[in-house]
Amino acid sequence: MNHCDAFDYWGKGTKVTVGAKPPSYIYPLHQCGSGDSRGDISLGCIASGFSPLDALSFKWNDGNGNALRDLHQYSPVMVSGSTMMVSHITVKAADWNSKKSYRCAAHHQTLGPGKSETLQKPDQPCRLYLDVTLKPPRVREMFIDNRAVLECIISGEDKAVREAEVTWMLDSVQVTDKITQIGTEKADQLFRKSSILTTNNWEGGKTVKCSVQQKGGPTITKTLSFGQKGTTKPTVSIQTPSPEDLDRKSEFFLLCLVTGFYPEEIYIMWQVNGGKYEEGITGELWKTGDQYSVTSLFKVSKVDWDNGNMYNCSARHASEKEAQIPSHPVSKLTGNSMECP
Incomplete structure (x- = not known):
């Protein structure tokens, strides 16, 4: 059927x-x-x-x-x-x-x-999560003032940002001085505030931690290491373009080659005729064995080059506590610099 x-x-x-x-x-x-x-x-x-x-x-x-x-x-x-x-x-x-x-x-x-x-709105308010960013030191201040300025940025919902508390640690020791607080402000659809730590004691294996305690939530910790024990000093040299490029082009780049250093944190700046430090275009790090290398480019006009201006590239690294590591300066008369270990 x-x-x-x-x-x-x-x-x-x-x-x-x-x-x-x-x-x-x-x-x-x-x-x-x-x-x-x-x-x-x-x-x-x-x-x-x-x-x-x-x-x-x-x-x-x-x-x-x-x-x-x-x-x-x-x-x-x-x-x-x-x-x-x-x-x-x-x-x-x-x-x-x-x-x-x-x-x-x-x-x-x-x-x-x-x-x-x-x-339906819950009886218990939901947890308001935060985003925390620890910005590395600014290169110019590292070179000119021999100090590291670190900024810990907290962003999220207004209430969560306002109630968050920041603690700074330098090598596991809490830091309570030389800290500047920037109040809450609106950025796009979120709110943000900053805590800024300034320290002159940054070389030789220092580790900085910014810990943000959320009210009723977990602690968010961001870490930045300036270097570790056992450092290798970089060599610094400047390479100039080929003679053909120097003759044909109205402007060109000098190349600063910084090689063989450890740890990887390094800061590179340029000088013209021994004047104020200027930033170039720093590339990505690459690693060979246990050591790092990096390049920086600096734009030069042919007029300035022909006038005999002198150019110098310097690196700041954890292997040198007080001084920059300079290249030998280059100009139209000197050509490529030798390596400065």
Whole structure:
């Protein structure tokens, strides 16, 4: 006996796609903080594991069942072999803060309504995460003032940034002086503040740590090493272009070659006629065995070169605690410099 009535399970005239699957899960998202400048809060839903790829759409309702029309729905994508789709809406922060609820539902074009999730402001505030960046010393200050200026930048939500506390450590010893605090300011959609440490004691294996304690969250620590015990002094030399390039071009680059140093932290500057230090274009480090090398370029006009200007390249490295390591100066008369170990 044949049972054709089994096909009526989907209803007469319903098209069934072979391999159609509803989402395996739907995950609610809500914005931390008090909202944007317009007083709005973003809510979202992520659905995953459905098929086919173009089968899903989202529907949003408020707590009274009223449909919300101002929703955003993004194109589905494949992530690690699974389908994924995102939708979000914007609601008034005042409504969200008053504990109004919202429902996000995934609707399959073949299988109909599927999983849904309700979003409502939690009783416990969500953790506001921070981003911390420790900027290395500025080259010019290292050369001219023999001091390292390090900036620890904290960015994130306003409240989290304001409540974050910064601690500086130099070789595992807490530093409490020569620290400048820059107050919270808005940068794009986030807030930021800085703590700046100035130290004259940076050579010879120093390690600096900036630790940021989040209120109710983990401590974020960033580390920068100025050098380690056991250093190798670099050799510094300047290479000039070929005579043909010097004759044909109105401007060209001198090349400073700094080789054979350890550790890798190094700072390179240029001088013209013994004047103020100027920055060149420093390239990427490369390593040969246990030692590093790097190049720096400095643009020179043919007029200045023909006038006999003298050019010098100097390196500052942990192997020398007090002085720069200079090259022999070059000019039109001297040609390429010899290596200065």
